[in-house]
Each structure stands twice: as structure tokens, then as C-alpha cells.
Amino acid sequence: MATQTLSHCYEEIIEWCWASEHELITNPHWTSCYLIDGLLIDTGAPGGVEDFRKFVNSLGTQKIQACILTHTHEDHAGGAHMLQNEFNVPIYASEKAIPILKTGYTYPEYRQVVWGEDGVLPVDVKLLPNPISSMSGKYTFHIIPIPGHAPEQVALIEKQQEWVFVSDGIQTKYKRIFGKTSNIQEDISQIYQSIRTLNQFTEGMMDLTLFLPGGKLFGKDLISEKLEELWNLRQEVQELNSQGNSVDEIVRKIFGEQDIFALFTHGELSKKNLILSIISWINN
Ligand SMILES: [Zn+2]
Numbered sequence: 001m002a003t004q005t006l007s008h009c010y011e012e013i014i015e016w017c018w019a020s021e022h023e024l025i026t027n028p029h030w031t032s033c034y035l036i037d038g039l040l041i042d043t044g045a046p047g048g049v050e051d052f053r054k055f056v057n058s059l060g061t062q063k064i065q066a067c068i069l070t071h072t073h074e075d076h077a078g079g080a081h082m083l084q085n086e087f088n089v090p091i092y093a094s095e096k097a098i099p100i101l102k103t104g105y106t107y108p109e110y111r112q113v114v115w116g117e118d119g120v121l122p123v124d125v126k127l128l129p130n131p132i133s134s135m136s137g138k139y140t141f142h143i144i145p146i147p148g149h150a151p152e153q154v155a156l157i158e159k160q161q162e163w164v165f166v167s168d169g170i171q172t173k174y175k176r177i178f179g180k181t182s183n184i185q186e187d188i189s190q191i192y193q194s195i196r197t198l199n200q201f202t203e204g205m206m207d208l209t210l211f212l213p214g215g216k217l218f219g220k221d222l223i224s225e226k227l228e229e230l231w232n233l234r235q236e237v238q239e240l241n242s243q244g245n246s247v248d249e250i251v252r253k254i255f256g257e258q259d260i261f262a263l264f265t266h267g268e269l270s271k272k273n274l275i276l277s278i279i280s281w282i283n284n
Contacts, residue, residue, distance in 0.1 A: 002028055003051050006215045009161070012036060016055045017214055018048035022113050029114055030214030031075035034165060038065035038135025040089070041156060041165055043079030047116020052079040056087055065135045068128060069093040070167035071153040072100040073184065074107055074115045075213075081121035092128040094145065096152035101125045107183065110265050128154070141165075144201055148191030150184065155198060162205040169194060170212065170226055174233065176261055179273030188274060189281035192230045199223045237278045251275050 006015040014035040019028035033042040033052075044052045056064065067089050069077050080101070083089045093101055104122035107115075130143040141156040146169040156165040169191075178184035202208055202220060210218040233254070240250045251259075255271040262270035 001048065001051055003048075003055070004215065005055065008211075008217065009163070009209070012161075013163075013211075015211070015215060016044070016052070018044045018051055019214075020045070020047050020114055020116070028214075031115075032167075032211075032213040032215070033079075034211065035059070035064065036134055036158075036163075037138050038063065039132070039139075039141070040064045040067040040083075042070055042076040042167060043067060043083055045075040045115035046078035046118040046120065047114075049079050049082050049116075049118070053082060053086070056083065064089050066132075067091050068132065068141075068156065069097060069101065069125070070155070070165070070169075071150040072097045072105075072120070073150060073168065074111065074120050076167055077101060077120050077123070078115065078118075080123045080125075084123055091123050091125045092132070093125045094128055094143070094152050094154050098125050098127065100152070105183070108265075108268070110268075132156075142201075144197060146194035146197065148187050148189075148194045150186075153194075157201060159205075162202070162208040164198065164202060164208060164210045166198070166210060167213065169198075170210070170222065172212065172216070172222075174226075174230060174274065175255060176259065176269055176271045177274045177277060178269050179277065180267045180270070182265075182268035184268075186273070186277065188230065188277040189284065192227070192234075192281075195223060195226050195230070199227065234278055234281060237275060238282050241279060241282065247272065247275055247279070 002019045002021055004017045015032050017030045017032045019030045031044050080091050084091050101123045104120050106119040131140045133140050139158050141158050144155045146153050146155045149168045155169055177186035208220040210222055251271050259271045
């Protein structure tokens, strides 16, 4: 397992990152949690619980006053059960996330390889207030629904500091998405709309910092770049579609032949899912 603890913004933000180091995974796939003045955003993956416990212990007592889950995916909600049961930390999430987190769930083997085998254990989760203040009242986070990657997903924005926590709400490159038979059904038109919402909400924030998993920090430009990338992709698919190309031909012409992820995930995470989602975006 790989872990790293980073600090950002004059040590006001502690980021704890975790990735599994399974032999099948060539590049570490990081998940991150952030601690800001007593508020913890996300909890890592089920496979990282032991390391996460060490991290929480290293902070000393009373350091985490509350925890917010951005969405229910295992790499963000995986440590919530432990945090609640061993450290008595209240867990908050959006309305749509609550029933999923209260029952917990398991996930397929290819995701167990990356995020651990234990599944997401049930958590007694409370409705996330909007806005929510940090422990000393120093920071206030506005909650913005950003569906698309997950229907229940939210972003947290601290307007004064111009901090934006999007977790998986923005990907650095759109090449493939979850779909087919997966319990994760990503929707590219919703992802696009959610990035537009973020763009509107952050208008005029020239020093904006976007926090993406794995210690990746970006400025405001990433938002407009992603809008452009997705719109261009839509145009490209639309053109190939109107020329009578099949879905497979469109996939091949845009992204090339190989899709190792599609093989590994039985088509649940694939380039084809992305093209199919763009086609239904065009048709709606
Ligand atoms: Zn996710």
C-alpha cells in the first residue's frame, strides 16, 4: 500500500492520500481525504482502513469534529464505518447518499483489486447541512450538487479562500466512463452540466484552487478546459454519428483500438460507455 500526507495552503489543509499497490495495477490510483480545521472530507477506501486508522491516530484526539462524504463510492466512503465506530465522528452526506450509506454495499472483484475486499460497511449518516462551518468557524463551505459521476455527488466550496473540493467530479482526461452493468452509471451530459454549474459558482474567483485526488491542485483554467474538451468530443461524435459510423467505429476513430480497462472490467469501465453516453446526450 502507498500512503502520503501532504499539506496545502500554509498547512491549513492536510491531505491524506492512499493507493493500493497490487501487482495488476501499473500506476497507483490515488484516493484522498482532506482535513480542514476539524472537518474531514472523505475517508479513503475499504482496503486503506488500517492506514487510515494510523493517520487519524497520528492527529491526536479531537482533531476531527465531523466528516463529510462527497459521494458513496468505495474509494471515498470506505473508512467511514471505522471512523464513526472507533472515533465517534459524526458522518454527513447528501440526501441521495444516505440510503446507500445506511445499507452499505459490495462491489465487483476488479474493483476489490484496487480498493480492497471488505465492501462499504453501513454507516449511520446524517443529512449534510448547507452551508457547513469548520470547527472554529474560520471557514464556511457551500455545498453544490454535481451529479454525473454519481447522482448523489456534491462539491464543497469555500468562497473566501477560493477552495473547491470536487473529489471525482472532474477528471483530468475524459477517455472512458463507468456504465453497462455497473452500479456506477456515469452520465457525460450531467458531468458537463455540473462542470458548468461549478464554472458559474466560481465566477470571478481568480485565485481558485481545485483539489483533485492524489495531491493534484489546479487553477480555474481546468474548469474551462474541461468544458471545451467535452464539448469538442461531443461535436466529434456528432459528426461521426451523422456520417453513419457505428458506435464501435466511433470509439476506434476517436480513441483507437485497445481498451485494456474494458477487458479488465467486463465492459463496465470503457471508452465505449463514454461514446454511448455522448450519443444519448446528442439525442436528448
Ligand atoms: Zn467516485
